[in-house]
Amino acid sequence: MIPRGFDYFSPQTLEEALALVAEHGAEAKLLAGGHSLLPMMKLRLAAPGVLIDLGRISDLRAIREEGEQIVIGAMTTHAEIEKSGLLRRRAPLLAEAAAEIGDVQVRNRGTLGGALAHADPAADYPAAVLALDAELTLVSQRGTRTVAAQDFFVDLLTTALEPGEILTEIRFAADGPRTGSAYLKLHQPASGFAIVGVATRVQLDSKGKCEATAVGVTGVAPKAYRATQVERALKGKALNERIIAQAAGKAAAGVEPLSDLHASARYRKAMAEVFTRRALALALERARRRQ
Amino acid sequence: MAIRIAVKVNGRAQVHDVEPRLLLVHYLRDVLSLTGTHVGCETSLCGACTVLLDGQAVKSCTLLAVQADGADITTIEGLARDGQLHPVQEGFWEEHGLQCGYCTPGMILAGVALLNENPNPSEADIRRAIAGNLCRCTGYQHIVNAIQSAARKLKQKSRKKS
The missing domain is CATH 3.30.43.10 (Uridine Diphospho-n-acetylenolpyruvylglucosamine Reductase, domain 2)
Structure with a gap:
């Protein structure tokens, strides 16, 4: 070919x-x-x-700290993100998602910016950058603008990138104290793409209650989304298995799941719930370890 | 529009004018006559075309030759030294890591890339490292054994050196 x-x-x-x-x-x-x-x-x-x-363009290939922010150049490869000590230490969610992409050879070549700009509905990063409330920097000869991850993914394979614009970097806050995250994924066994992928970040307050959660879901709908109903159901609660399971039931609320030969809409919806529950439980466990 | 590229392949400098659409695998096979690198699925799934690009395993069917300009490339032909097979090649031979042989060059290079980075891989590490390489014959167990055997040999070698 x-x-x-x-x-x-x-x-x-x-x-x-x-x-x-x-x-x-x-x-x-x-x-x-x-x-x-x-x-x-x-x-x-x-x-x-x-x-x-x-x-x-070597300037586009770097992972750095700017105070409490993590900045990653768009041409950074999945392998570099997966293996970054800085990310593993300060904001492991994106590294965990990167490790789930494709295979070794794909991770050695594929890039963060390329994957985000392609906006495949079954890609892993979109769930993570949504859960991280990342900001994307888009540059053109007309100037520079910043777009929130929420506004970047417009539809199937469609982003907020305008003609003439290049995605140059993304930035997000490093994990604070009492924060844990997790990315869990149901792989399509042949391609490795996500049938469902859920990225979560759980932040506890000083009393151990849920200060905030973020839940990004990929694979389920034409574009990755934040499961805001799950997040709202958990806010302020003392989290336990039962409360998480109840909230996870809303993982696909309000979205019309995709249906294809790999998974029916009903199956995707059911798996969104299962993987949201598991990811939240794991993120909570990690948050508690960082008390 | 032909573009001049300069690469090092198996230690030898090469300079060629290539069409931008020429894939790296075709450059290796058709221009350099290094046919040990196999073309399998052509859709970056099977890994038969795996080579090392600056030491990293890549699928040469999903890379333009022009993207490799300036790079150091290792193919299966570049592993043996002075008539002596590379320990991963020996491992495949001794542990029956191949049957039809189609996936073997890519598998071996994936194994070499792993051992360069991680000289003490667990079985899980090995299976993860060859997840991008499909084999239709062996059921993978003998391939895992072959890479484990190579890891042991490489360790002995480095012990002798030190």
């Missing part, structure tokens, strides 16, 4: 990349890790006339 021919550019700086994007417009596609785009091009589901490879 051979992609249609295209012109190829490999800018060394973000400025060069932005100029190329502006010049070539809708003809151009950005190449990050290429593990969604190249398969689509080989199947001729995509046939861009111009490919702008972001792989040589």
